Amino acid sequence: MPGELKPKNIFLLAGQSNMTESGGVYNDTKTNLLNWDGKIPPQCTPTPNILTLSINKTWEIPHDPLHKEIHNLKTCGVGLGMPFSKQILAKYPNYGVIGLVPCAIEGTKIEMWQKGTNLYNQLVDRARAARQSSGGNIRALLWYQGKSDCGEQDSRLYTRRLEKFFKNVRHDLDSPDLPILMVIVSTGPRKSLRFRRYAQLNINLKNVMRIESVGSTFLADHLLLDTNSAVGIGQKVANNFLYSFYHWK
Structure with missing residues (x-):
């Protein structure tokens, strides 16, 4: 890292595949393995x-x-x-250095993010380390998850688990009003998708912003965002953050 540069504004990235970066990933028919095309758009x-x-x-x-x-x-x-970070800096060049804290893991269900699990502990530990090492503030949690839970039809159970996860993260980071930017799932088996979207749209917590992903384009599996949509969703999340939480302390 150059000089003594430290991030002033920290954002946590958590969830599953579409947060772990799927743009440009393809299945190599010769090796039957996933590869990345290595193409970096200007927004990244x-x-x-x-x-x-x-x-x-x-x-x-x-x-x-x-x-x-x-x-x-x-x-x-x-x-x-x-693209989320660059969109913020494009609109507010003096916003300050942004620090991203990657914590997402593909294929994870909401139960795997409950307090006491490895994923939860890792998220909180890395968030605390980021704040301590930089002296900056955690501005928001970016959350994109739900595809792995589309086989479950109990919307109320998913909602309870998701709300509990958000509450626990806020409590353990001493940030009871921490903004949460949640991307709503938009693809999957029709019936189970309806249950999952309903559960996410009915989260009843303060400072939870819902970002719609309907209209996105996906890879051949119809589940993972392609590069253009990954960039577009990132920018959309940034715009929602700036509109609702830019002055949040």
């Missing part, structure tokens, strides 16, 4: 005004895929984090 190019917390909890200039280390070196591509 590195800048010293955006940093990321490494697996060793040091601040570095980010390069997509942001989740490569935290995701056990599995194949990742372009995601929401960089």
